[in-house]
Amino acid sequence: MPFSASPMEPGGIIGILGGGQLGRMIAMAAARLGLRSHVYCPDPDSPAFDVCAEKTVAAYEDEAALRRFASSVGVVTYEFENVPARTAEVLAQVRPVRPDAAALAASQDRLVEKEFVASLGIATAPFLAVDTAGSLARAVAQLGRPSILKTRRFGYDGKGQTVVKEGTDLAVAFRSLGSVPCILEGVVPFEREVSVVAARALDGAFSAYPVCENRHEHGILQRSAAPAAVAPATAAQAVAIARTIADALGYVGVLAVEMFVTRENGAEALRVNEIAPRVHNSGHWTSDATACSQFEQHVRAICGWPLGATALLGAGVEMENLVGAAASGWRRLLGCEGVALHLYGKAEERPGRKMGHWTRIVPASCDKPADDERNPDATG
Amino acid sequence: MPFSASPMEPGGIIGILGGGQLGRMIAMAAARLGLRSHVYCPDPDSPAFDVCAEKTVAAYEDEAALRRFASSVGVVTYEFENVPARTAEVLAQVRPVRPDAAALAASQDRLVEKEFVASLGIATAPFLAVDTAGSLARAVAQLGRPSILKTRRFGYDGKGQTVVKEGTDLAVAFRSLGSVPCILEGVVPFEREVSVVAARALDGAFSAYPVCENRHEHGILQRSAAPAAVAPATAAQAVAIARTIADALGYVGVLAVEMFVTRENGAEALRVNEIAPRVHNSGHWTSDATACSQFEQHVRAICGWPLGATALLGAGVEMENLVGAAASGWRRLLGCEGVALHLYGKAEERPGRKMGHWTRIVPASCDKPADDERNPDATG
Numbered sequence A, B: 001m002p003f004s005a006s007p008m009e010p011g012g013i014i015g016i017l018g019g020g021q022l023g024r025m026i027a028m029a030a031a032r033l034g035l036r037s038h039v040y041c042p043d044p045d046s047p048a049f050d051v052c053a054e055k056t057v058a059a060y061e062d063e064a065a066l067r068r069f070a071s072s073v074g075v076v077t078y079e080f081e082n083v084p085a086r087t088a089e090v091l092a093q094v095r096p097v098r099p100d101a102a103a104l105a106a107s108q109d110r111l112v113e114k115e116f117v118a119s120l121g122i123a124t125a126p127f128l129a130v131d132t133a134g135s136l137a138r139a140v141a142q143l144g145r146p147s148i149l150k151t152r153r154f155g156y157d158g159k160g161q162t163v164v165k166e167g168t169d170l171a172v173a174f175r176s177l178g179s180v181p182c183i184l185e186g187v188v189p190f191e192r193e194v195s196v197v198a199a200r201a202l203d204g205a206f207s208a209y210p211v212c213e214n215r216h217e218h219g220i221l222q223r224s225a226a227p228a229a230v231a232p233a234t235a236a237q238a239v240a241i242a243r244t245i246a247d248a249l250g251y252v253g254v255l256a257v258e259m260f261v262t263r264e265n266g267a268e269a270l271r272v273n274e275i276a277p278r279v280h281n282s283g284h285w286t287s288d289a290t291a292c293s294q295f296e297q298h299v300r301a302i303c304g305w306p307l308g309a310t311a312l313l314g315a316g317v318e319m320e321n322l323v324g325a326a327a328s329g330w331r332r333l334l335g336c337e338g339v340a341l342h343l344y345g346k347a348e349e350r351p352g353r354k355m356g357h358w359t360r361i362v363p364a365s366c367d368k369p370a371d372d373e374r375n376p377d378a379t380g
Helices: A021-032 A047-051 A063-071 A085-092 A101-108 A110-119 A133-143 A170-176 A232-249 A294-302 A324-334 B021-032 B047-051 B063-071 B085-092 B101-108 B110-119 B133-143 B170-176 B232-249 B294-302 B324-334
Strands: A013-017 A036-040 A054-056 A075-078 A127-130 A147-151 A161-164 A182-186 A192-200 A206-208 A212-217 A220-226 A253-264 A267-276 A316-323 A339-343 A354-362 B013-017 B036-040 B054-056 B075-078 B127-130 B147-151 B161-164 B182-186 B192-200 B206-208 B212-217 B220-226 B253-264 B267-276 B316-323 B339-343 B354-362
Touching (some): A021 A047, A021 A294, A021 B021, A021 B047, A036 A047, A047 B021, A054 A063, A101 A110, A101 A232, A133 A182, A192 A232, A192 A294, A316 A324, A324 A354, B021 B036, B021 B294, B054 B063, B063 B085, B085 B101, B101 B267, B110 B127, B110 B182, B127 B133, B133 B147, B133 B170, B161 B170, B192 B232, B192 B294, B206 B232, B232 B253, B253 B294
Parallel strands (some): A013 A036, A013 A075, A036 A054, B013 B036, B013 B075, B036 B054
Antiparallel strands (some): A127 A182, A147 A161, A147 A182, A192 A206, A253 A267, A339 A354, B147 B161, B192 B206, B212 B220, B220 B316, B253 B267, B316 B354, B339 B354
16 A cells, blocks of 8 residues: 555545546535545536536546546545446556455456355355356256346446346346356345445444445335344344455445345344445435435545544434436425435436435434325325 | 526526635535535635536626626525625626525624614614714713724624723724724623524525524634523524514525523523624534535525425534634544534635534433543643
8 A cells, every 4th residue: 555654634635436426425525524526437417527626527448537637636436336447557556546456356246246255254145157158057057046147247226137037048138138247146035135334444443334224126226224123133243244344355435235134044144245345325324314424434434534423313214215207306305304305416317317315314212203294205 | 576486496506606615515505405506706716616516706896707607597695795785786687696685785784784673673782873983982972881893894703893991092993993984882791692593485484493502702603502501482582583584684595693692680681693694604513413404494495495404403512613723633523423524625724714613413312421532622
């Protein structure tokens, strides 16, 4: 770590690769701490460009632009795990990239990711590598149907995957994903999906937010709530798993670990589903419900600063994504008591596109409020 | 109100006159709601420029620049009350300016302000107009010593005022303020200083944050805490006073009303000290301790949107300004449990300059925490 001896200070500039809502929220958290942001993104309409001091519109393969960008900042981070290895390498020649290449390598490829997690003694879904239609047939014979065929790379929000059911033509399924290297995962019968959003500081300090529970629809996160309805021992184990992963990677920054809660021999058990080496959608509620949001926590970590407080300010919190047309309900949501609305400033509303989210804190002094006519879930 | 029929929508642009920390925090709140900000300020190093989509560096007297600026936005607001009348007039010819000229007129001139408040039947400190050294002598004879001589215009953070004590040479005192029109105010023996930060929506709806208590040092706000330690009836009266003022002005946006709490005939009484037609330093804690900050509330109001929730998320909250060199303690503050740090990105640290602030919520489940070694007030 040749650069770790030069910590960032307020007034400095952080570099953010990627200009979507995650980059936007990182930039806003950095600004709150007196830092400026330089956002690098090929898309000239990037939401993060509206809240940053400097921007670069260039391809992730433009090495001259990458070098100029890195030279202008004190530290580089990113909002998405599919940063090309060469991009990260070029940037890292100029400035520290946090999290580093090891984190990217461990999370960009589903097979590498699962093998890495398994190597730490942490349970995952059963999985097998699939490189041809023939190897898919052998894998399905072993893991059974239904099982899930996923591309090893570039999958997100349910993209790059297909379910292998009874009657699925395996050759067609393999071709439908582009005949690229894949992984077949056995289906885990889970009780709930949870995630741990946590941070590891430059000095190795670790801090996790309360475990939250997630609900996906059509492969896209729809709703998160914290704390998750799991046994305290399960929550502690989930945090311990995230810490084991972060420590093994020598990780610096915020990461999210998605897990399935299963019932094995009558007790709750955990299987890791996915690692995201970045701030995560299932941690958006931290902006409204903790003293230090995941975005600020990430900024603190990459700057070499101490980590902030992760305790819930209320008894609980719920977060719901506004996907596609759901964002058109913004005015009604503005009128819902205690609802904090976040919109990402995206010009075009498309089906499946994350346009914003809302959160609501359950006050510490009472239980979850009863649904009433002001409930954000109500339609109309 | 020729423009009130065209409400703003997410994706729209708000115009902010003034690029200091208040404009910066308004811009960040607007971004959270999917709005973009265009900041207008003569100073090219304005803190708000780091978080806005568009900026104009031009003088407040540059009418062509003002017209271009107003044409590019849906609604204009400002972060300081000393907007020249002609500037507001030029802008209002193009787009709605909220709060409007009436709010500026009522707060730019201390004499007009006091006469306006008094005309509503609301108590103030005793006051007299002073235009010459001779009229100062007559006013001092009436209000006694000590009393406070203030310029009618352009005063803030303790600037533009001097105390008339025993032995003070009145001609020297008047000249020391520039021999400009002044007001002499009698000293009010107060128990505490409080303020009400409140908002009035385009449709006349009104909402106030809990009354907070303020402590000034050298004329600069040093610390605020909410809720203020006053009787419930006093708090209710303070809010009623703010509402009376907002209604009388047909106000749209967030305003702050500073008041003295006195003891009269054994009971608490209130006297209005000052009106700020804008978001206010004594409301900074709302960013961390309510679902809708004063900055978001202001944006909602000027956009014609419904007002948000103003309830405290905890049992209480404290806010302290980081003035001048105090900001150099940022790293220690980052390590204080539950402290939310805000830095304004100002390049140059000057004595008396507000560089940032911190807040801390007192959790609902317990009383104010005991001071310990992690207390932000501790030096070192």
